[in-house]
Amino acid sequence: MEAFIGILNYAVFFAITAGIFAVLCLGLNIQWGYTGLFNIGIAGFYAVGAYTSALISGPPPGPMDWRVVGGFQLPWPVGFVGAALVSGLIAFIIGIPTLKLKEDYLAIATIGIAEVIRLIIKNESWLTNSVWGIKHITSPLALPIERGIRALLRANPGFPLWLQRLVSNGYNWFYLGMVVLILLLLYGVSEKMIRSPWGRVLRAIREDEIATSTAGKNIFWFKMQSLVFGAMIMGMAGSLYAHYARFIDAETFEPFFGTFLIWVMLIVGGSGNNLGAILGAFTIWGVWAGTEFLTHGWGLTGYRAASLRVISVGVILEFILLLRPRGILGEEKVVSFIFKKERR
Amino acid sequence: MIVLNVENIIAGYGETEILHGVSCKVEKKEIVTIIGPNGAGKSTLMKAILGLLKPTQGKIFFSNKDITGKNPNQIVQEGICYVPQSDNVFPSLTVEENLEMGAFIRRDGFREKINEVYQIFPDLKEKRKVKAKKLSGGQRQMVAMGRALMLDPALLLLDEPSAGLAPRLVQTIFNKIIQINEKEVSILMVEQNARRALEISHRGYVLAMGHNRFEGSGEDILSNEEIGKLYLGE
Amino acid sequence: MDFTSRIFQLALYGIVSGSIITLGAIGLSLTYGILKFANFAHGDVMATGAFLALIFLNLFQRLALPSSPFHPLSFGLPLVLAFILCMVATGGVAIGIDSALYKRLRGTRSITLLIASVGVAFILRNVLQFIWGPDPRYYIKKIQVSVRLPILGLRIKHDQVFIIIVAACLVIFLHFFLTRTRMGKAMRATSDNMDLAKVSGIDTEKVIKWTWVIGSALAAAGAVLAGIDNKFITPSFGWDMLLPIFAAVILGGIGSPYGAMLGGMVIGLSSEISTAFIATSYKPAVAFIIMVVMLLIKPRGLLGEK
Numbered sequence: 001m002e003a004f005i006g007i008l009n010y011a012v013f014f015a016i017t018a019g020i021f022a023v024l025c026l027g028l029n030i031q032w033g034y035t036g037l038f039n040i041g042i043a044g045f046y047a048v049g050a051y052t053s054a055l056i057s058g059p060p061p062g063p064m065d066w067r068v069v070g071g072f073q074l075p076w077p078v079g080f081v082g083a084a085l086v087s088g089l090i091a092f093i094i095g096i097p098t099l100k101l102k103e104d105y106l107a108i109a110t111i112g113i114a115e116v117i118r119l120i121i122k123n124e125s126w127l128t129n130s131v132w133g134i135k136h137i138t139s140p141l142a143l144p145i146e147r148g149i150r151a152l153l154r155a156n157p158g159f160p161l162w163l164q165r166l167v168s169n170g171y172n173w174f175y176l177g178m179v180v181l182i183l184l185l186l187y188g189v190s191e192k193m194i195r196s197p198w199g200r201v202l203r204a205i206r207e208d209e210i211a212t213s214t215a216g217k218n219i220f221w222f223k224m225q226s227l228v229f230g231a232m233i234m235g236m237a238g239s240l241y242a243h244y245a246r247f248i249d250a251e252t253f254e255p256f257f258g259t260f261l262i263w264v265m266l267i268v269g270g271s272g273n274n275l276g277a278i279l280g281a282f283t284i285w286g287v288w289a290g291t292e293f294l295t296h297g298w299g300l301t302g303y304r305a306a307s308l309r310v311i312s313v314g315v316i317l318e319f320i321l322l323l324r325p326r327g328i329l330g331e332e333k334v335v336s337f338i339f340k341k342e343r344r
Numbered sequence: 345m346i347v348l349n350v351e352n353i354i355a356g357y358g359e360t361e362i363l364h365g366v367s368c369k370v371e372k373k374e375i376v377t378i379i380g381p382n383g384a385g386k387s388t389l390m391k392a393i394l395g396l397l398k399p400t401q402g403k404i405f406f407s408n409k410d411i412t413g414k415n416p417n418q419i420v421q422e423g424i425c426y427v428p429q430s431d432n433v434f435p436s437l438t439v440e441e442n443l444e445m446g447a448f449i450r451r452d453g454f455r456e457k458i459n460e461v462y463q464i465f466p467d468l469k470e471k472r473k474v475k476a477k478k479l480s481g482g483q484r485q486m487v488a489m490g491r492a493l494m495l496d497p498a499l500l501l502l503d504e505p506s507a508g509l510a511p512r513l514v515q516t517i518f519n520k521i522i523q524i525n526e527k528e529v530s531i532l533m534v535e536q537n538a539r540r541a542l543e544i545s546h547r548g549y550v551l552a553m554g555h556n557r558f559e560g561s562g563e564d565i566l567s568n569e570e571i572g573k574l575y576l577g578e
Numbered sequence: 579m580d581f582t583s584r585i586f587q588l589a590l591y592g593i594v595s596g597s598i599i600t601l602g603a604i605g606l607s608l609t610y611g612i613l614k615f616a617n618f619a620h621g622d623v624m625a626t627g628a629f630l631a632l633i634f635l636n637l638f639q640r641l642a643l644p645s646s647p648f649h650p651l652s653f654g655l656p657l658v659l660a661f662i663l664c665m666v667a668t669g670g671v672a673i674g675i676d677s678a679l680y681k682r683l684r685g686t687r688s689i690t691l692l693i694a695s696v697g698v699a700f701i702l703r704n705v706l707q708f709i710w711g712p713d714p715r716y717y718i719k720k721i722q723v724s725v726r727l728p729i730l731g732l733r734i735k736h737d738q739v740f741i742i743i744v745a746a747c748l749v750i751f752l753h754f755f756l757t758r759t760r761m762g763k764a765m766r767a768t769s770d771n772m773d774l775a776k777v778s779g780i781d782t783e784k785v786i787k788w789t790w791v792i793g794s795a796l797a798a799a800g801a802v803l804a805g806i807d808n809k810f811i812t813p814s815f816g817w818d819m820l821l822p823i824f825a826a827v828i829l830g831g832i833g834s835p836y837g838a839m840l841g842g843m844v845i846g847l848s849s850e851i852s853t854a855f856i857a858t859s860y861k862p863a864v865a866f867i868i869m870v871v872m873l874l875i876k877p878r879g880l881l882g883e884k
Binding site (some may be wrong): 394396415416417420421425426428431432433434435436437441442444445446448449491492495 | 760763764766767769770771773774775776777778779780781782
């Protein structure tokens with residue numbers, strides 16, 4: 001029973017992280033899956049969201065910190081909304097010079113902005129505490145819930161060990177519920193938008209930009225809205241992460257975890273399909289966790305284990321591209337395309 | 345002797361079928377023109393002959409050899425050269441480099457051949473060191489045709505050779521085509537400028553909706569009232 | 579040192595790093611021009627070249643090749659031989675990746691190739707890290723003292739002069755290759771119009787192979803030169819080069835190797851000179867900002883066409 005609770009607690013931890021990745025995938029799916037915007041700087045928007053939220057809702061700088069601003073300790077929803085807004089703003093700024101250009105330019109521009117954001121996090125210690133990171137970020141309702149759990153355990157000293165373990169993990173259950181709720185909400189909103197006339201225009205842009213523009217649609221603004229909307233979701237994921245991990249630094253948002261893994265998740269799940277995005281996130285996060293057991297089993301540790309795990313994810317991506325480019329679920333045919341691309 | 349024999353080919357792009365069984369023939373030393381309205385499948389036929397797209401059914405023979413489904417570079421080696429309608433020169437290469445690229449698969453010297461091309465198109469000799477992107481439309485067309493002649497093709501495919509040219513130049517280009525044909529090169533061309541093209545052609549085909557509609561000598565087609573009304577704009 | 583000579587000193591370093599960036603950018607620009615996709619693994623191909631050179635270097639040192647440095651340079655025959663061999667080997671690696679992966683994806687959308695290249699980037703980087711670990715590996719252990727030039731009190735190391743000369747030779751070699759040889763001209767032709775190249779009888783698959791070999795060999799050369807300049811290499815080198823080489827290519831105009839040279843120099847110079855005004859750690863950001871400004875005012879780049 002205790003072993004089972006151990007696994008259950010691990011499963012909760014796993015699901016929270018996978019859920020946050022799923023939120024990121026939904027954001028990317030709007031940009032890439034539905035509009036064809038090639039954003040490989042997800043880590044930047046994710047990090048901006050995390051830091052914004054930590055600065056708004058997190059603790060003030062401690063005596064050992066270099067950081068001098070932030071830590072307004074506002075309620076978490078304020079930080080959450082702030083994260084979305086600031087990420088969206090950054091997306092808006094980066095979209096201005098790049099959205100009129102070919103997709104490759106957007107790719108390199110987003111990777112560039114992510115790198116600049118990483119440099120800022122590393123160097124501007126007054127704002128981000130640089131490499132020391134922001135510690136002790138408060139989790140929403142953590143205080144009352146944990147106080148309640150302690151009171152419950154004190155009042156029932158006779159609980160068997162497994163029940164004690166289950167109950168002490170209560171906050172994670174709460175957080176999981178929150179992540180799932182937000183994920184479902186975003187899924188619903190995203191599905192609704194994608195099926196609206198607005199979403200149809202996005203897909204038309206992805207299929208054939210020129211035909212869509214001759215149909216009188218302002219491509220630039222539609223792309224901008226998609227980029228900003230997707231980035232806002234990524235910012236929200238950042239906020240969810242920061243308040244769960246309670247610690248963030250520049251390394252948290254390195255290109256592999258912040259960007260590449262999310263791309264693999266979406267492609268494996270099936271871009272252009274919101275369910276696929278979520279499925280991909282859980283699958284690949286499962287694979288990622290599984291590789292840890294494997295490398296552990298082979299006696300690999302440290303950088304060797306980490307490298308091998310990254311290589312295996314890379315190889316999975318290449319195989320998917322070669323053998324099943326549409327991913328597990330493939331694209332969902334929502335409505336017939338307005339324009340069928342006609343090749344000359 | 346039959347140089348090219350296309351038998352009932354079906355071809356298209358992806359799932360879209362454009363040619364629903366088209367046949368045509370080119371005899372030695374012939375000029376053959378294919379006319380037809382937009383979307384009839386004229387350019388598609390050219391691309392299928394050259395191997396730029398693979399027919400799903402039907403056969404293509406060149407000098408009695410089956411070339412169906414071969415790749416463009418193999419077909420070029422057999423002796424069919426092609427001048428596309430647009431983007432038919434390498435813009436950042438000089439005129440001479442363009443011609444040289446036409447002779448890419450020739451292992452022997454191509455200098456002599458370049459001089460032959462300059463004889464047909466004397467204008468190009470003056471411009472030999474000029475990049476193709478700096479040339480006028482007519483000059484580009486000449487470079488493109490010159491490039492295609494570098495391999496001594498037995499058959500030359502021309503896709504709308506007069507498209508977009510000033511009327512004065514159209515005649516020049518057609519004269520060049522006759523001149524090339526006199527060197528024993530068979531020619532199969534697609535033309536919008538149907539009347540002028542048929543005047544210099546030995547035979548012609550009318551294509552519509554991916555089907556053969558009519559075939560006959562140049563004069564036959566020109567004198568056919570129905571075709572005149574439908575396809576020659578009278 | 580007064581401000582003017584400081585700027586000139588930085589400009590001198592800028593030429594050194596510009597030479598390295600140029601060699602990386604040329605390969606990126608060539609593959610971009612011919613295969614029409616942005617190869618995000620190019621930086622990691624550079625790093626792979628640097629580590630292949632390390633393998634050869636260690637091998638030659640074990641073979642007890644005469645290893646006394648070529649005076650006044652800080653390295654000798656083993657590194658020079660390793661330099662040459664790694665260019666060939668990196669070309670081989672690139673062809674291997676092409677036939678295993680990119681070739682099978684040709685004909686799909688260029689963005690699929692781009693995604694595949696991002697995967698290749700992570701695979702290469704982590705293979706290097708798996709074998710050699712994340713810490714720096716040294717080409718040269720000796721410290722070289724820079725010499726003073728007679729003008730403005732500028733200083734430069736002999737190794738850096740070597741870097742500039744070798745890069746210049748490679749660029750000149752490339753120029754002759756592209757303008758004087760059949761294959762070079764075919765590469766330019768294929769870059770202009772692949773379909774037309776095909777119907778002209780050019781074996782475009784062969785051209786593509788040559789493009790990978792030349793581009794990757796130059797990338798490897800750039801990486802080894804960077805290793806000579808810094809004395810060490812790390813698996814993350816490729817990632818650090820990514821923004822500068824992309825900025826150089828976009829600045830010069832995609833697909834134009836000459837543009838890549840110009841862009842490489844501009845990026846090298848401006849990144850180095852920027853350190854007189856802003857924190858050194860923001861050097862990669864300078865390349866990025868120049869690139870964004872270029873995208874705003876002239877997206878086709880300085881020498882771009884089409």
